[in-house]
Amino acid sequence: MASSILQNDFTACSICFEKFRIPRCLPCSHLFCHGCLLSYIVTSCESKETPIGFLCPLCREFIPSPVPTDKPENWADKFPRCEMLEKYNSLMESRLCSACQRENEEEEATNICLHCEDALCLICTKYHRRNRSSSTHKIIPLNHPEAIMQLTAALQQNEICPKHPDKDIELYCNDHNEACCTLCVSMEHRKCESIDDIEKAAGKIKKSDNLQALQEGLGKYEVDLQKAKKNNEDNISEIDNNSDLIIVETKKLKREIIEQLDKLESEHQDELSKVTKESRE
Template identity: 55%
Template sequence: MASSNDQNDLTICSVCLEKFKTPRILPCSHIFCHSCISSYLVSSCKSKEAPVGFSCPLCREFVPAPADIGKPATWAEGLPVCKILDKLSRSRESNLCAACQRENEEEEATDICITCEEAICANCAKYHRRNLITSTHVVVPLKEPSVVLQSVISSVKNGSCPEHPDKEVELHCGEHRRAMCTLCATTEHRKCLDVQTVQSIAEKTKKGGSLQELLRKVNNYEQELLMVKKKQENNLSEIDSTSDSILEETKKLRMEVNAHLDKLENEHLNELSKVTKESKDMLNKNIDSVSDRIHFSRHCIQRLQNLEDASDACFMKEYHHVGEKFEMLKLETVNLKEHEIKLKSNISKELRKLKQVERFSKLEVLHSRKHLLNRRDIEDVSFSLIYEIQLPDANICGGNFISDEVIALAKYNSTKKGLWLAGLKRNTWDKVRESDTDDTYFDVQHSDNKLYITNQTNRSVIVMSSNDFTTIAILKYDLQGKLAFRYPVEKSSLYVTVTHRGHIVHSNVKTDTVTCIDEKGVPLWKYVSPKLSGPCSVDRDALDNLYVGGSKSNNVHILSSFGSLIRVLECIPCPAFMKVSERGDMCCVCSSWKNIRVYEIK
């Protein structure tokens, strides 16, 4: 057993506190024995449903499955072996210079050559640096463990061939979608016809937009997982709230009866506690699985975003690696179910008959399951026009979905101004509620059963209840009010939206551009297209896909949150705005500020 004084010994595993035995290195740079990390993987994934990754035992950073997703017992084999530390842990038993030992001499090792993968003494290190052949080798003093560790990690993370770590990736096989070395090309891929240099295929892939397209798909995947996670977390809160309500109802009734109900009350509360725990455990288990997929998606995004400055070899190796992992992730998620659990208690009317009752209450667990992810990519869906409503007397300026089938519309003109609440169903248009006012409403947003309406008449924001249109508050700020940040934009930039990542997207009707800036105002991208003219609106859906309405080009351009064009919806006269329901199966387009078109997305 290693002593506690060996904290700076790089050859000691932080789990078993013994010398490394086949050390495996994680992406976070922490290193563990093969058996230690393998045992940890199996035990930590037992409580997860369809695991796709794990957290580092030390820093808790999420690590995507390095091998087959869903099979944690095989993941340790997919982690790279740190050969240098493996050799060093064996040589440190004697702590002698490996070069001198080959000449039957014994000298204490003071340095380590990362390139040669062996410990050397001070003299060997000096001549190592002087020799023309070994002058480029990385030699690090053993007394500086942090520098040694950093050099070891750098040597592991390079553009070497996955099959032959001692050779560099130079070629790419299009048939097998693999980055490889020259040895692979002359053996396993000798019959393949589509073999190119990594430099040429990397350049084609970058220019072709494949990286941005994969990044967009992973980003949408993450956003959908975040929606599912939020829904399930709300379900957890609902279970707690419902459980508390049942508990209060139980105690209130218990106070109205005599001591004979003590036994029944205890039985009922125990059952409630058990059902609540089982339900929450089930949801927590599902949420952990969703969270892992979100971490997996973010990891893919991070790795893809880091490829901009990578070498071509690393680029193609990582690009295909991430793409394959993403496809495996989607395949592993197909059969994962989204749980929705509700608690219900029907207090028995017989309770007031005292001793005649046998149960305090009947608890019901309403547990429904459905596929975790059921949205299709916006690039592949079809928009089918369900119906179109002509509103010649209206002037619809803005709107927003309150639920999947109800939309709030802000309108004004010379005779009527106010707010509409309309029900959108297949082949029907139902005006649920209307609110008239002398003020001019321009746009409306919805959050937590509240409507936030921009009032142009008195330059304020009105907060209303989405249930009955009652005014909750009026918000008004002057130029001396609290200002978080001021973003300078060009004139005629009237329409703006904010993505989930906090990026601000705005359109300019005069320059025909759509611009995205970050929270500090730094430009991220600008979209210009000859097919886009007069972009008068910018909206987004729950997955951060952007919908830009061309008032003069009579179309809607659908962009990714990274500014790349996904598709164009043509033949939409002067689109004022386009709103997509949170469920993603219906959208509402306001055309020419007077016509409402409702589309089914499938």
């Protein structure tokens, strides 16, 4: 997703060309303001009797309705909100050190910590690097052109323990074949005999003969899924087009039937008038 954001100006909406206001992310990974996306969806669907989706304003990929039974006016609410981009834009606007603000101080921020998502001034950056718990954190300039991309990538790589959201996954229990955090090990895996750190466990998996077979199998599944996805999108697009065509044909047939009935009624009235006139004579 991050690379797609950078293909256009990732701080500005490509519809209104202004800074994002409540950015929403489409399945194709393109971002738009909530209001801009809402207006676009409503406009693109207003000519359709029963819309089932719309085309992305940028890549023109067909986007199915997130809730088929809902009205197009409500579709924009269902797409995920990109809170990371909002946070980055907020940091860029204030340009104040997050650590100093927590102490009711105001210092200009120059860097951003990808791990903590905090903006940092020069002094806080120095102590952030000196602190043992944060010495391994990656810090880059706040105005770095790829800051949001690296920030998003860092979050994607940072695996959070599902049982303890405030802890990172650092260990792997071979007895249970389960990745876990330090708290999990101390509470649930105390009697387990084989526990490795996550990097060592990953190294063992890479050396395993099963990994290549698994990768080949996943590659085949990926190809099949891409084909199925393409077929599904084509079918949805065809259904969308056919539904519009059926509506047009139905209205045309209705008009022809009414015209034929009007013609029969006129002929019947003429015949009745003729018979009535002859009878009177």
